[in-house]
Amino acid sequence: MPHLSGVSVLVSGAGLAGLAAAHDLTAMGADVIVVDARDRVGGRVWTIRDGFAQNQHAEGGGDMIDDAQHEIRALAAELGLTLTRILRGGFGYVRQDDAGRPRMVRRRALRGWTRLAGALDEFIHPYRLAEQRWDSPIVAAIAKRSVASWLDEVRADPELRATATGLRGFFLADPDELSLLALVDQFAATDAWGSLRRIEGGNDRLATALAAPLGSRLHLNTDVVALTHRGRTVRVTVKNARAQSQITCDYVVLALPATTLRRIPIAPSLPSPQHDAIARLKYGRATRTLLQFSRRFWRAPRRPGAFGSPLFFGAVWDGNEEQRGRAGILSLLAGGGASDATQSLVAKEGPRGLAQSLEWLGARGADLVGSKQIVWEQDPHARGGYAYFDPAYDPALRAWLARPFGRLFFAGEHTSIRWQGYMNGAVESGRRAAAEIAAAHHL
Ligand SMILES: Cc1cc2nc3c(=O)[nH]c(=O)nc-3n(C[C@H](O)[C@H](O)[C@H](O)COP(=O)(O)OP(=O)(O)OC[C@H]3O[C@@H](n4cnc5c(N)ncnc54)[C@H](O)[C@@H]3O)c2cc1C
Incomplete structure (x- = not known):
């Protein structure tokens, strides 16, 4: 392993990307400081433990880990965490039936996705020829x-449109x-998806396990507000409730979402395509609602524990099947327009109104005993759920999201190619940034 003793690195952001970078840099002997604007580590990984009966918990942000996501699984295993x-x-x-009521349809979500994939065939082959460049x-x-506009072009039937709309939960x-x-x-991705898991005891255990060895080198409630980099030195201006100060270091890892990164003045400024890549990236609206009921009425033989939907409440799944107790938590993820719709319903009728919209799952008469709603687009340190590409985004800019500039290195979910939008992408990008610093330092 390359050595970085005597090298100082400031990691900005204590989400999984920043913490994974700090873990690897520390292992290489670097002097690492991590700063985060929040009062907790984990960023968009946030296990909600307060407000639920029977000591239950559920995920407010990143939840499911797929078997194909090796980087996060390896890191969790290294830290002694178990995936369930x-x-x-x-x-x-x-989907909605003819009378406008939500109804479970027999066919699995997979069938709709297979139809959608089939309809996209004419693009998938040339995309593969471009080797995804x-x-x-x-x-x-x-x-x-x-x-x-593509759905209009192919004169998509209502079912295909509903499937595409349902993907806003994704x-x-x-x-x-x-x-x-x-x-x-x-x-076009060819690697097969496998089974799903989450970390026993809460996904935040990965973040807290990574943060523990940092001790006083972790500064919470501290914003990065400006950066200057000249020669071999980077000067980072940070601000907490009491004061503004400067930290000087050899390298910086910027493991912040593009939404907050683009608000930080950097001098000398980033190359213009890199600036644009960061400035123009969109983040999705995402409202996560956790509803705890006194019993798990959604469980039934041969019925899945998760549902996609094009409806206003978004995707719905069992949020804590692995935990003990008669009570259980349903996790609702409303993306895009569904995020707005869910928020307005809850503003008018409270979480009970949302619970009532789950009658199709057997919620009638069930006791709502706890709830929590997180609107990620209103979170000042995330300003959205995760990145997505809109039709105005020039795809040639994407490579710039992860490109080092001088002594500045970039990490975060949005910089990952294969696992953008996932916890695995965050972990992988942090480890990549750490390895890049080691490589650049020894050039
Ligand atoms: C609702 C929702 C559901 C999701 N579901 C899944 C899922 O099922 N599976 C999955 O794999 N992924 C999921 N994800 C995505 C996953 O959570 C993220 O991709 C991942 O956690 C991002 O990690 P990150 O380190 O890149 O960013 P973050 O976790 O956002 O970390 C960045 C950190 O930077 C800090 N920060 C921001 N600005 C500043 C500043 N100026 N100064 C200092 N600190 C700052 C923030 O406070 C934050 O802690 C979901 C996300 C959301 C929101």
Whole structure:
């Protein structure tokens, strides 16, 4: 392993990307400081433990870990954390019936996705020919269409449109906001998805285990507000409730979402395509509602524990099947327009109104005993759920999101190619940034 003793690195952001970078840099002997604006580590990984009966908890942000996501699984194993298998029954699907009521449909969500993938075939082959290089004109031509305009072009039937709308629970963007490229990229991926897991005791245990060895080198409630980099030195201006001060170091890892990174003045400024890549990236609206009921009425033989839907409440799944107790938590993820709709319903009728919209799952008469709602687009340190590509985003800019500039290195979910939007992408990007510093330092 390359050595970085005597080298100082400031990691900005204590989400999984920043913490993974700090873990690897510390292992290489660097002097690492981590700063985060929040009063906790984990960022968009946030296990909610308060307000639920029977000591239960559920995830307010990143929840499911797929078997194919090796980087996060390896890191969790290294830290002695156990991953529990969840949602063995896969995903079902809910849509409106002719009378306008939500109804579970027999076919699995997979069937709708297979139809969608089939309809995208004409793009998937050329996309593969471009070897997924986002600077290819093939990719540019796909990228400038929205999913909605493509659905119009192919005269999609209502079922195909509903399936595409349902994907806002995944991309956090409605068909008119999302570039067709996002769908093509998703369906062109060849690595098979496996079973789903979450970390026993809460996904935040990964963040707290990574943060523990940092001790006083972790500064919470501290914002990075400006950066200057000249020669071999980077000067980082940080601000907490009491004062503004400067930290000087050899390298910086910027593991912040693009939404907050673009508000930080950097001198000398980033190359203009890099500036644009960061400035123009969109983040999806995402409202997570956790509803705890006195009993798990949604469980039934041969019924899946998770449902996609194009409806206003978004995707719904069992949020804590692995935990003991008669009570149970349903996790609702409303992306894009569903995020707005869920918020307005809850503003008018409270979480009970939302619980009532789950009658199709057997919620009638069930006792709501706890609830929590997190609106990620209103979170000042995230300003959205995760990144998505809209039709106005020039795909050739994407490579700039992860490109080092001088002594500044970039990490975060949005910089990952294969696992953008995932916890695995965050971990992988942090480890990549650490390895890049080691490589650059020894050039
Ligand atoms: C609702 C929701 C559901 C999700 N579901 C899943 C899922 O099921 N599976 C999955 O794999 N992923 C999921 N994700 C995505 C996953 O949570 C993220 O991709 C990942 O956690 C991002 O990590 P990160 O380190 O890149 O960013 P973050 O976790 O956002 O970390 C960045 C940190 O930077 C800090 N910060 C911001 N600005 C400043 C500043 N100026 N100064 C100092 N600090 C600052 C923030 O406070 C934050 O802690 C979900 C996300 C959301 C929101």
